[in-house]
Amino acid sequence: xxxxxxPELAVFRSEVxxxxxxxxxxxxxxxxxxxEGDQAFQEAKAWYKKKSQAGFACLTWPREYxxxxxxxxHEVIWTQEVENYRTRDAHFIIGIGNCGPxxxxxxxxxxxxxxxxxxxxxxxxxCQLFSEPGAGSDVAGLRTRAEPDGDNWILNGQKIWTSGAQxxxxxxxxxxxxxxxxxxxxxTLFMIDMRQPGVEIRPIKQMDGGQHxxxxxxxxxxxxxxxxxxxxxxxWTGALTVLMSERLAISSIQPTGFPxxxxxxxxxxxxxxxxxxxxxxxxxxxxWYSQYAxxxxxxKRMITAVAKGGIAGAEASLGKLVGAVxxxxxxxxxxxxxxxxxxxxDDSLSPEQGHFQHSVLFSPGVRxxxxxxxxxxxxxxxxxxxxxxxxxxxxxxxxxxxxTGNS
Amino acid sequence: xxxxxxxxxLFIRDQARNFLSQECTARxxxxxxxxxxxxxxxxxxxxxxxxxxxxxxxxxxGGLGLGYLELCVVAEELGRALAPVPxxxxxxxxxxxxxxxxxxxxxxxYLPRLASGELIGTLASSEGLGALEVNATVSDKGLHGEKxxxxxxxxxxxxxxxxxxxxAGMGLYLVDLTTTAVTRSALSSMDPSRSQARLVxxxxxxxxxxxxxxxxxxxxxxxxxAAVLFAFEQIGGGQAAMDMxxxxxxxxxxxxxxxxxxxxxxxxxxxxxVALELARANAYYGAWAMSxxxxxxxxxxxxxxxxxxxxxxxxxxxxxxxxxxxxxTWEFDCHLYYRRAQLLSGVIGTQPQWKEAIASRLLSAx
Numbered sequence: 157x158x159x160x161x162x163p164e165l166a167v168f169r170s171e172v173x174x175x176x177x178x179x180x181x182x183x184x185x186x187x188x189x190x191x192e193g194d195q196a197f198q199e200a201k202a203w204y205k206k207k208s209q210a211g212f213a214c215l216t217w218p219r220e221y222x223x224x225x226x227x228x229x230h231e232v233i234w235t236q237e238v239e240n241y242r243t244r245d246a247h248f249i250i251g252i253g254n255c256g257p258x259x260x261x262x263x264x265x266x267x268x269x270x271x272x273x274x275x276x277x278x279x280x281x282x283c284q285l286f287s288e289p290g291a292g293s294d295v296a297g298l299r300t301r302a303e304p305d306g307d308n309w310i311l312n313g314q315k316i317w318t319s320g321a322q323x324x325x326x327x328x329x330x331x332x333x334x335x336x337x338x339x340x341x342x343x344t345l346f347m348i349d350m351r352q353p354g355v356e357i358r359p360i361k362q363m364d365g366g367q368h369x370x371x372x373x374x375x376x377x378x379x380x381x382x383x384x385x386x387x388x389x390x391x392w393t394g395a396l397t398v399l400m401s402e403r404l405a406i407s408s409i410q411p412t413g414f415p416x417x418x419x420x421x422x423x424x425x426x427x428x429x430x431x432x433x434x435x436x437x438x439x440x441x442x443x444w445y446s447q448y449a450x451x452x453x454x455x456k457r458m459i460t461a462v463a464k465g466g467i468a469g470a471e472a473s474l475g476k477l478v479g480a481v482x483x484x485x486x487x488x489x490x491x492x493x494x495x496x497x498x499x500x501x502d503d504s505l506s507p508e509q510g511h512f513q514h515s516v517l518f519s520p521g522v523r524x525x526x527x528x529x530x531x532x533x534x535x536x537x538x539x540x541x542x543x544x545x546x547x548x549x550x551x552x553x554x555x556x557x558x559x560t561g562n563s
Numbered sequence: 564x565x566x567x568x569x570x571x572x573l574f575i576r577d578q579a580r581n582f583l584s585q586e587c588t589a590r591x592x593x594x595x596x597x598x599x600x601x602x603x604x605x606x607x608x609x610x611x612x613x614x615x616x617x618x619x620x621x622x623x624x625g626g627l628g629l630g631y632l633e634l635c636v637v638a639e640e641l642g643r644a645l646a647p648v649p650x651x652x653x654x655x656x657x658x659x660x661x662x663x664x665x666x667x668x669x670x671x672x673y674l675p676r677l678a679s680g681e682l683i684g685t686l687a688s689s690e691g692l693g694a695l696e697v698n699a700t701v702s703d704k705g706l707h708g709e710k711x712x713x714x715x716x717x718x719x720x721x722x723x724x725x726x727x728x729x730x731a732g733m734g735l736y737l738v739d740l741t742t743t744a745v746t747r748s749a750l751s752s753m754d755p756s757r758s759q760a761r762l763v764x765x766x767x768x769x770x771x772x773x774x775x776x777x778x779x780x781x782x783x784x785x786x787x788x789a790a791v792l793f794a795f796e797q798i799g800g801g802q803a804a805m806d807m808x809x810x811x812x813x814x815x816x817x818x819x820x821x822x823x824x825x826x827x828x829x830x831x832x833x834x835x836x837v838a839l840e841l842a843r844a845n846a847y848y849g850a851w852a853m854s855x856x857x858x859x860x861x862x863x864x865x866x867x868x869x870x871x872x873x874x875x876x877x878x879x880x881x882x883x884x885x886x887x888x889x890x891x892t893w894e895f896d897c898h899l900y901y902r903r904a905q906l907l908s909g910v911i912g913t914q915p916q917w918k919e920a921i922a923s924r925l926l927s928a929x
Contacts, residue, residue, distance in 0.1 A: 157565060157566060157567065157568065157569075157632065157847070157850065157851040157854060158564065158565055158851075158855075159564050159566070159851070160564065161564065229564070418925060421926065422926060432926050438918070438919060438922035438923075438926075439915070439918055439919075439922070441921070441922050441925060441926075442865075442869060442917075442918035442919070442920075442921035442922045442925075443869070443873075443918065445866065445921050445925060446841070446845065446866050446869045446870040446873070446918075446921065447841055447870075449845055449848070449863075449866045449870075450840075450841025450842065450844050450845045450866075450870055451841065451844075452844075453566075453841075453844030453845055453847060453848045454840055454841065454844040456564070456566040456844070456847075456848075457566050457567070457844055457847065459564065459566070460564065460565055460566040460567045461567075463564070463565070464567075474836075474837050474840055474841075477833075477837060478837060478841065530826070530830070532833075533826075533829070533830040533833035533834070534826070534829070534830075534833075536833040536836055536837070537829035537830065537832050537833040537836075538829070540836065541809060541829075541832055541833070541836055542809075543809065543812075543813065543823040543824070543828075543829045543832060544813065544820075544821050544823055544824040545824060546824055546825070546826065547820060547824065
């Protein structure tokens with residue numbers, strides 16, 4: 157066991173540090189940079205352009221696709237270093253983290269060369285269109301239809317919870333191409349141009365007031381067959397690639413709320429007393445730290461496995477499950493500490509610029525997005541521990557015969 | 564970066580697992596649980612012959628001269644097998660104390676005998692309910708006082724005793740427990756597969772260990788290392804209890820299907836897996852910190868301890884629940900793990916004390 161960089165990686169780390177020092181602003185707080193507003197989006201795009209020109213975009217992707225052709229360990233080092241700077245990544249994580257791997261795996265060479273470099277430099281922004289109003293945890297139950305029309309496919313239907321659709325130039329969309337076979341076998345995956353008349357995007361206002369997500373409506377939207385990812389009817393395999401990449405992409409940025417809580421405990425005084433002296437606060441701090449430290453150490457074990465040529469498996473679900481719950485519990489506890497003033501949500505009055513009040517209201521969504529807590533537990537129990545699946549009422553049925561509860 | 568045990572260390576772990584799966588079956592554990600025998604002598608003798616008691620003792624003192632990482636992998640297996648032997652007391656506590664603070668003479672006398680199993684040692688620190696309070700006193704008339712409970716106190720040949728001198732200064736003392744100046748009585752505990760005793764000292768000869776050491780700091784360092792090793796016992800036991808529960812719920816049918824297919828059951832196991840993986844990763848970090856004496860060993864050790872203690876309790880509690888009524892019987896082994904989880908989170912300080920150690924480390928760094 158050791159945590160030393162190899163000589164080659166040590167050189168890379170110092171290059172990264174030097175470049176970041178010259179090109180990014182060191183951060184003084186631990187607050188999460190969100191993706192609200194057009195200015196944030198423009199900042200994020202400018203940052204990616206700069207990073208791409210310097211050769212630091214998509215480090216593990218091949219050079220011909222806009223990457224740097226480096227190893228996952230280079231990526232880890234970049235992530236460790238960039239955390240100390242005020243940079244914006246949130247807009248592009250889904251595209252680069254989820255859509256990228258699926259395109260790399262399933263698209264034609266021509267499409268890859270054309271599309272991936274523009275994705276890597278954030279000239280094009282991508283979104284992922286899987287969930288539907290009637291297909292959440294059971295995403296294979298989706299109903300958006302794709303029907304062949306010469307060299308094209310015509311899409312009709314509705315997607316929901318699409319992060320960043322309003323910024324996106326392209327999407328990866330999962331559709332139903334055959335309702336007469338079982339639900340998993342009738343799906344096909346496509347890339348789609350989001351800037352076309354048949355695509356309508358409506359923002360969803362969340363319970364916290366923000367608007368990260370959208371509804372997307374397809375009305376005779378057109379997709380060339382050249383944009384198909386994988387075989388007709390083979391969409392579920394592609395979708396699993398995307399979903400697994402999503403959990404990995406999310407697990408590395410999963411906020412836990414712990415660093416902010418530690419800062420709060422170190423700094424806050426209430427009625428002239430440091431809250432750091434409160435035994436209840438100390439107990440909670442220690443309990444959450446043991447989980448937070450555990451997540452970091454789990455991550456080190458995953459990196460070790462990846463460095464040895466393995467892949468991070470369903471264990472990536474663990475980070476999301478633990479982090480999302482902890483984030484909510486910490487936020488709630490912190491607001492309780494503030495006493496009656498805890499309910500005031502005003503960035504100029506509340507400690508840490510209202511971070512904890514924001515988190516109380518935003519954190520329920522984190523437990524749902526990208527696979528709910530319950531789906532994560534199913535994945536861990538079934539895929540990692542090998543426990544038997546729940547019997548399914550729709551097993552072996554043609555999709556069109558599955559009861560929907562609406563008829 | 565490499566955050567995994569080496570091939571050689573994993574080989575030692577596999578060998579230990581194979582050996583214990585044959586030599587330390589549930590029947591062996593129950594032979595101690597169900598009888599007044601304080602430990603399994605035959606198993607202990609074989610463990611000594613395999614050299615496990617000598618792993619982290621330098622070669623010049625008759626040891627194997629390996630490191631803490633090798634000791635960690637063996638600890639995990641002893642925990643998995645619920646081994647009814649005084650390994651932790653003799654190795655993590657007595658041996659480590661003498662390695663760290665013994666005079667050359669003390670090391671030359673004790674370490675080869677601990678390595679060969681000729682002597683069994685332990686640490687006598689607790690004096691009753693709550694956190695450490697020390698009233699035992701050493702004077703020119705020897706050691707007087709009482710220690711309760713002392714792990715393996717009725718088995719050990721000697722103890723490292725925490726006591727005060729006549730000026731109330733704390734010290735660690737080596738005390739022979741086989742003399743008439745020491746009265747030992749076995750105590751019943753929640754885990755009878757391991758032994759606990761009351762020791763009463765009435766003028767016992769006591770040799771100071773580590774003349775110059777700051778005793779509080781020395782004791783804290785000793786317990787930090789022990790915490791990591793105990794954490795490996797806890798994750799080993801946790802894994803075994805979880806495996807037991809999964810095997811049972813996969814073959815136990817109700818309502819026409821294996822009960823493991825119900826989310827109410829399988830989500831319990833997902834949560835156990837999460838707790839265990841966090842604990843395992845924290846224990847690995849503790850092992851690394853111990854192996855290179857990293858500055859954050861105290862925080863890493865407390866974190867490993869808290870995480871492993873919480874996980875072992877959760878897993879053994881829910882393993883009983885997943886077994887239904889059979890889990891509450893003497894016949895099923897669920898209670899063996901549940902008892903051991905209680906024992907391991909009691910010895911060397913309970914969860915609130917270790918949580919406070921985490922908090923004070925995190926906040927003193929400010």
